[in-house]
Amino acid sequence: MxxxxxxxxxxxxxxxxxxxxxxxxxxxxxxxxxxxxxxxxxxxxxxxxxxxxxxxxxxxxxxxxxxxxxxxxxxxxxKYRVINLQAKKKRARAYSSYAMENISPEDHSTEQWLRFEDLKDLLSGLVAALPERCRLTYQLSREMGLSHKEIAQQMNISEKAVEHNLARAVKTLKTGLKHLSALLFATLP
Known part of the structure; x- marks a missing residue:
């Protein structure tokens, strides 16, 4: 062999x-x-x-x-597996940092914390449901903070393709978030 x-x-x-x-x-x-x-x-x-x-x-x-x-x-x-892992780790650090700074047990109820976790999970689900190229472009841009030029080099695509993928991802996420926000506000006391 x-x-x-x-x-x-x-x-x-x-x-x-x-x-x-x-x-x-x-x-x-x-x-x-x-x-x-x-x-x-x-x-x-x-x-x-x-x-x-x-x-x-x-x-x-x-x-x-x-x-x-x-x-x-x-x-x-x-390379894509590494990018996804790095984005996941960065997202986890950002959520943890946000939670530490903005959510304290004495100021907020468990219910609010659970709503925050649910919203975070729903947003993660929306990102995961994006087509692969759109998802990777979004993660590299929004979660890892890379420029369009850096993304184009890393993914071996043109900057125009980066812009297109990012616009498509943002549009899809906005649509999904509109539905989520309606759901979230419907459950608020």
């Missing part, structure tokens, strides 16, 4: 060949680990993301079609 080309391994993988999967894993795990480890401080998180990418490859093996080389596909998949 070691001597087979990636295209042959992918063909065998589509048929459910576990040996082909193992060969791909052994061939590219170091690449994926280095991509993740270079961006993350935590090597345990890097290892976990490597497992996630390969797990996704296995889950999607029957429908996986590549337009370029396998290592490039895997590296981009890892």
């Amino acid at each position: 070691q001597e087979l080309a990636d295209i042959q391994l992918l063909h065998l993988l589509r048929e459910g060949d576990e040996n082909a999967f193992t060969t791909i894993y052994k061939r590219y795990w170091k690449l994926l680990f280095s991509v993740a480890a270079n961006k993350l401080d935590n090597l345990g998180e890097a290892e976990e993301l490597v497992q996630d990418v390969f797990s996704d490859v296995w889950d999607r093996r029957e429908t996986l079609t590549l337009t370029g080389p396998l290592p490039a596909y895997l590296a981009v998949a890892m």
Whole structure:
């Protein structure tokens, strides 16, 4: 199996060949680990993301079609996993900071805290439901604070595409938030 080309391994993988999967894993795990480890401080998180990418490859093996080389596909998949993890961590820090500064147990009731948590979960759900490119553009811009130029470079797209994706994401979120705010105000005492 070691001597087979990636295209042959992918063909065998589509048929459910576990040996082909193992060969791909052994061939590219170091690449994926280095991509993740270079961006993350935590090597345990890097290892976990490597497992996630390969797990996704296995889950999607029957429908996986590549337009370029396998290592490039895997590296981009890892890059997106890292971006999503960093955005999630940044969002968690922001929510925690907001909660520490604005919500204190003696000033607010448990009910208000639960409403805040529900609203946070609903907003996270709206962001997660965005199409992948829109979601990533939104997260890089709003949650990680990157400029349009930085986003374009990181995602390998034009700045115009960044603007389009961001506008689409914001429009979708605004529509969703209108429904959420109506729901929220309907439940206020």
